[in-house]
Amino acid sequence: MSELFSKKNKDAFSIPLGKNNPITVQVLGICSALAVTAKLAPAIVMGLSVTVIVAFANVIISLMRDTIPNRIRIIVQLVVVATLVTIVSEVLKAFAYDVSVQLSVYVGLIITNCILMGRLEAFAMSNGPWESFWDGMGNGLGYAKILIIVAFVRELLGSGTLLGYNILNYECIKNTGYLNNGLMLMPPMALIIIACIVWYQRSRNKELQENS
Amino acid sequence: MKKRDTNSNSYTLIYASVIVVVVAFLLAFTNIVLRPHQNRNIELDTKRQILAALNISDVKDVAAAYNKYVKLDMLLQLDGTLVVNTGGFFSNYSTEFSKKRYHIFQCDVNGHTKYVFPLNGVGLWGPIWGYVALNDDRNTVYGAYFSHQSETPGLGAEIASPQFQGEFKRLKVMKGGKVGLSVVKYGKVVDKKYEVDGISGGTITSKGVDAMLKKCLSNYIVFFTNQ
Numbered sequence: 001m002s003e004l005f006s007k008k009n010k011d012a013f014s015i016p017l018g019k020n021n022p023i024t025v026q027v028l029g030i031c032s033a034l035a036v037t038a039k040l041a042p043a044i045v046m047g048l049s050v051t052v053i054v055a056f057a058n059v060i061i062s063l064m065r066d067t068i069p070n071r072i073r074i075i076v077q078l079v080v081v082a083t084l085v086t087i088v089s090e091v092l093k094a095f096a097y098d099v100s101v102q103l104s105v106y107v108g109l110i111i112t113n114c115i116l117m118g119r120l121e122a123f124a125m126s127n128g129p130w131e132s133f134w135d136g137m138g139n140g141l142g143y144a145k146i147l148i149i150v151a152f153v154r155e156l157l158g159s160g161t162l163l164g165y166n167i168l169n170y171e172c173i174k175n176t177g178y179l180n181n182g183l184m185l186m187p188p189m190a191l192i193i194i195a196c197i198v199w200y201q202r203s204r205n206k207e208l209q210e211n212s
Numbered sequence: 213m214k215k216r217d218t219n220s221n222s223y224t225l226i227y228a229s230v231i232v233v234v235v236a237f238l239l240a241f242t243n244i245v246l247r248p249h250q251n252r253n254i255e256l257d258t259k260r261q262i263l264a265a266l267n268i269s270d271v272k273d274v275a276a277a278y279n280k281y282v283k284l285d286m287l288l289q290l291d292g293t294l295v296v297n298t299g300g301f302f303s304n305y306s307t308e309f310s311k312k313r314y315h316i317f318q319c320d321v322n323g324h325t326k327y328v329f330p331l332n333g334v335g336l337w338g339p340i341w342g343y344v345a346l347n348d349d350r351n352t353v354y355g356a357y358f359s360h361q362s363e364t365p366g367l368g369a370e371i372a373s374p375q376f377q378g379e380f381k382r383l384k385v386m387k388g389g390k391v392g393l394s395v396v397k398y399g400k401v402v403d404k405k406y407e408v409d410g411i412s413g414g415t416i417t418s419k420g421v422d423a424m425l426k427k428c429l430s431n432y433i434v435f436f437t438n439q
Binding site: 071072083093094101 | 249
């Protein structure tokens with residue numbers, strides 16, 4: 001019986017935040033990183049929603065793992081995730097309507113986010129509930145971290161604002177010739193920024209580089 | 213402890229059936245419990261949009277503001293007569309639309325009568341909709357509000373920005389017996405009295421707004437010309 005905060009649990013939580021980051025190292029969940037990062041606010045909400053859903057889906061599947069027939073394993077995982085996301089979406093629509101309008105399309109996309117299926121298969125199916133919870137939280141927060149970095153750059157350089165607050169749209173700055181970079185608002189820019197983050201992370205951590 | 217054979221056919225079938233029943237129950241239960249809250253939110257949001265067309269935004273109590281400014285919810289019938297809507301507040305106008313009855317909200321802003329008309333149309337990726345408010349003369353635009361479900365952020369989605377919506381103020385609707393209010397390609401405005409610049413890079417959404425204005429406002433021509 002492992003302790004509450006044993007090394008294994010701490011590792012399950014902290015490694016996805018850095019060395020095993022779902023987006024930059026596992027290369028999962030890229031699509032939603034393009035879609036919601038034009039502005040910082042939806043990125044934060046999306047990151048938190050995914051964290052909550054991955055953590056609880058991990059726990060539920062981990063509790064069920066001994067009972068799931070092998071042949072319908074993937075389908076059962078999908079059903080659990082889809083139910084969880086639908087319930088979260090309905091609760092948002094009932095109690096946080098403005099947020100749910102902004103996220104409307106994307107909440108459904110969480111179901112297809114590869115990070116979920118990836119962690120359920122790789123971790124929850126073979127570990128206990130408490131470890132799975134920490135693994136889910138770690139991966140979700142690692143994902144949220146990258147989303148926030150990308151959204152920060154895209155909103156600041158693309159619209160000159162942060163969280164809706166005006167940062168760069170002042171006369172004195174415009175007079176120097178500075179213009180908001182429209183390219184930042186386009187989806188491909190999110191991929192380019194993620195690529196830069198991957199580049200930075202790999203040059204700092206030699207062990208992430210493959211031997212060629 | 214006897215280990216259940218989780219790979220036998222019967223177990224798999226029973227397991228799948230139980231999961232389906234449990235999930236269906238959970239989702240139905242959540243839906244029923246949350247539906248009143250959601251409907252209330254949708255109704256409040258629709259009222260907020262109508263107020264936005266009247267250039268009233270950032271209200272703390274939407275319901276109270278709506279009751280203060282919007283006096284009558286009327287339906288325009290094909291023969292030009294107006295009937296008061298007795299069916300409760302609508303967030304969706306398609307039912308009355310299919311019966312060829314069109315909503316007109318008669319409002320009172322600081323002693324002046326304004327009329328608000330709901331619009332709905334098609335953008336590039338999904339539906340777009342809006343509300344146009346006209347002055348007492350039933351021809352001059354007082355305010356406009358547009359929204360969308362999934363247009364491209366920074367491009368088509370700009371129809372929801374105050375800058376785009378503000379350009380409609382003081383324009384005229386009727387031109388020579390037909391709806392003249394329109395959205396033209398960016399930079400190609402000829403008649404400033406009727407035309408608004410479309411969004412650069414959001415051509416299809418802009419065309420959608422143009423088509424929506426013409427199609428929906430045409431239903432009210434009998435109301436505009438009947439003084």
